[in-house]
Amino acid sequence: xxxxxxxxxxxxxxxxxxxxxxxxxxxxxxxxxxxxxxxxxxxxxxxxxxxxxxxxxxxxxxxxxxxxxxxxxxxxxxxxxxxxxxxxxxxxxxxxxxxxxxxxxxxxxxxxxxxxxxxxxxxxxxxxxxxxxxxxxx
Amino acid sequence: xxxxxxxxxxxxxxxxxxxxxxxxxxxxxxxxxxxxxxxxxxxxxxxxxxxxxxxxxxxxxxxxxxxxxxxxxxxxxxxx
Numbered sequence: 001x002x003x004x005x006x007x008x009x010x011x012x013x014x015x016x017x018x019x020x021x022x023x024x025x026x027x028x029x030x031x032x033x034x035x036x037x038x039x040x041x042x043x044x045x046x047x048x049x050x051x052x053x054x055x056x057x058x059x060x061x062x063x064x065x066x067x068x069x070x071x072x073x074x075x076x077x078x079x080x081x082x083x084x085x086x087x088x089x090x091x092x093x094x095x096x097x098x099x100x101x102x103x104x105x106x107x108x109x110x111x112x113x114x115x116x117x118x119x120x121x122x123x124x125x126x127x128x129x130x131x132x133x134x135x136x137x138x
Numbered sequence: 139x140x141x142x143x144x145x146x147x148x149x150x151x152x153x154x155x156x157x158x159x160x161x162x163x164x165x166x167x168x169x170x171x172x173x174x175x176x177x178x179x180x181x182x183x184x185x186x187x188x189x190x191x192x193x194x195x196x197x198x199x200x201x202x203x204x205x206x207x208x209x210x211x212x213x214x215x216x217x218x
Binding site: 032048049050051053054055057058080091092112115116117118119120121122123124133134135136137138 | 144146147148151184185186191194195196208210212213214215216217218
């Protein structure tokens with residue numbers, strides 16, 4: 001298991017290598033990038049803020065839950081950025097390896113979906129004309 | 139007891155500080171803490187959700203708080 005929260009650019013090649021395993025015939029990854037618009041407004045940049053100790057603890061728990069649900073999971077890699085990101089930057093990568101492909105898709109989706117629900121990381125979007133903490137208000 | 143509550147994201151902006159200190163009877167519940175904070179800072183009541191973390195895990199409404207706990211307010215998360 002490789003879990004990280006970093007203010008440095010994410011090295012995708014390295015992350016995928018960390019997910020490789022001799023016992024796995026499948027490596028599946030999800031890469032989240034910064035897009036140039038949100039709810040119809042032009043995004044210029046965004047800031048990710050994290051509660052570091054809890055975020056790492058919760059990321060580890062999500063990875064462990066995935067390993068319980070799919071015991072055939074070999075490697076789990078989750079790396080999330082914090083700090084200021086610009087359009088096209090990689091915000092998060094999830095990569096998993098399993099003997100067969102079906103479980104790798106399922107486990108990868110479970111990890112990114114659950115991360116977005118429980119891991120204490122917050123995104124503030126900066127537009128040409130203002131800012132918003134994403135999802136803060138109904 | 140004295141509680142120190144860490145604030146992140148929009149809660150830090152609402153309160154205007156990175157931490158809040160409260161003096162309160164020992165064993166205060168999460169539910170009571172949230173009620174008190176929402177009264178003091180009405181903007182907290184307008185968030186989509188507001189959770190409390192104790193020692194890096196989500197606490198339930200009836201979790202009792204103690205002076206040595208690491209406590210944080212968790213506004214709606216938006217990682218990924």
